[in-house]
Every structure is written in C-alpha cells, then in structure tokens.
Amino acid sequence: MFSRSIITAARRAAVAPTFRPIARRAFTASVIARGGGHHHHEPEVTGPGTIKPYSEIKKASDLVGPGAEPGTVPTDLEQATGLERLEILGKMDGIDVFDMKPLDASRMGTLENPIIAKGFGEEHYVGCTGFPADSHVTMWLTLSRTRPVERCPECGNVIKMEYVGPEDAHNDAPEDKKTMADFVKQEYWYN
Template sequence: MFSRSVIATARRAAVAQGFKPVVARRAFSASVVARGGHSHHHEPEVTGPGTLKPLSEIKVASDLVGPGAQPGTVPTDLEQATGLERLEILGKMEGIDVFNMKPLDASRLGTMEDPIIALSAGEEHYVGCTGFPADSHVTMWLTLSRSRPIERCTECGNVIKMEYIGAEDAHSDAPEDPKTMADFVKKEYWYN
C-alpha cells in the first residue's frame, strides 16, 4: 500500500538507529504458510501476548493488537495485523464486511424524495458517482457528512444520502464543516 520501497524504509530505520546503512543484496519476500489444516472460518489458536477476540468483544484500541509470531517463524496476517487491518480480518473471519465495500445501488437515479442511501459509521463519507446508467460520466466525488447528509451529483443529478450508523457520541469532537455557497442560500430555499 505504501509507495516507499522496503529497501528505502530499511535504510532509514538503520540510519535512525545509528547503524551504517547497508543495501540489501536480495529482494525481501515472504510466503504463505498453511498451519494446522484449519479452514479460514475456524478460530486459530493464538499464543503470546495478544489474544484473539471475536468482533463483538472489540471495545478499545488495545483489543486490535495482534500477538505477533512465535520466535523463528514468519507471522501470518492475523498474527501481525493491528488497528483497522486487524478489525477487517476479524470481520472477514466471521463473514462480516466491516467496511461495506459493496457498490451503491446503481439501478436507478436517486432523487430528493428517494435518494440512494450510503451507510457510514464515520463523521464524513466520500462517494464516487459515475452516473446513471453506471459509467455514463467520469467519477464525481461527493462529500457527505452528518451535518450535510444529502448531496447531488453536478454531472447527472443523482442524489445520495448518508445514513449514519455509528455510535451517537463517537465523533463529538469532529470539526465543523467548511462554509460553501450552500451556507449562503436563504433558509426558505432549503430543501426539507
């Protein structure tokens, strides 16, 4: 995911630690290892400092820290993943798409009376509209937020509405939306 190469990152880390930088003579690589013949739906045995918790028991950030690999072994994704990556893996193990990566409904054009719904657990949600029918124009990015849940595509007129499904107090410290031309429209012209 990162644009930096492994070698450049390793050099920076070595210099930061006070070591003489050394260029690697071979490429870094890892291989996938099947352990114990378990299918991906069974919970693997995890030993070490971290524990494997089901998705329903994740409450604080420290619950999303993996145990790491046993000495002398290459860690699996589950053992080394932390944060949002670990949350996504735990969700997939239980058959839940945590980030809801399915495309939005493109079978119709959203209207103000019947908008296309985009579920969001965050304060803001970015949606790409490609038109109706799908792919009829270049992707137009719309920014939806809790304070401005409805947006209309300027290219095709498709209306998308954000439906917030997160905790009510989760984003109480979120910054105020920046001012746009919509803030200067008289209240009697607002859509209710």
C-alpha cells in the same frame, strides 16, 4: 545520440563496484519456510495481542496482533492491528465490517428519494459515476453528519448519509466550509 549513450555507459562503469560476489544469496533463502513437516500453532499470548474472534472484540487493545514467533514470518492475522485487524476478523466470521457493497445504481436519487449511504463516522466519501452507471467520471462527494445530503454536480444524483455509528459519539468534525449552497435562499434549501 551515440555519444550520449557512451557517456551514460561510462558513468555507470565508473560507479560500478569492482568486486562482484560469485554467488548472491537469494531473498527466498533468508525466509524460514512455515509448514514443512512440523505443525505450527498459534502463540500463547495474554493481554493485548491475544487472538480473539470478531464477536469478542470489545476494546482497542483487542485489535493488537500477537506478532510472529521469533524466526518466522508473520501472517496477516498475526501482524495486523486496528481497523485492518477488525476487517480480517470480520471476514473470518463472514461479516463485511465496512459494508463494501456498491450503492444502489438502479435509479437516480432525488431530493424526495435519495440514494442512502450508511456512514459510521463524522464524514463519508461517496463516488458518483452517474446514472446509468459509468456515464461520467467519478465525482467524489463529501457527506457529513452536519450536511448529510449532497447532489452530484455532473448528473444531479442525490445521495444522503444515514449515520449508523454510536449514538454517544461526539461530533468533533470541523465546521463545514462555506460553499455557494450556503448563500441560496432558505426556502430553496433541501432537508
């Protein structure tokens, strides 16, 4: 064991540089401080990248950040694009864009009265931790527009996707793969 540590030390010494600088420049020295004594204002940008409030977002180009002024470090608002930018702008206006509240865990979902999960896309992934909450490990269920109801294989909790996205959205989701549920007699299906 002792000889192994000597060999390791020798290998490290063999590849270590012979020249070591007297003082290394700290990473923080390369960052220009923002806010020292001057007032920083938002850059004047036109077209894509303009900072618009959440209520004025109409097209994809509105979700491109303007970036930072040369020589400065960008903030999250300046550099975020796409869905991340939409989420930040929504939070600034007090809107939870992605509805990140947990699902109703006060009861067990049934086929007649399932737990509702709102979804904007073709598929929605929901994690079931059982009833009562945290009674089993997280089981991930895939809900889709073509198959909106799923039952947790661990506890039997039933969750249904309620599509709340745009009505004119085309359904370009791939066809669901066959599962054992597809071979159950039709009179036993749930709708």
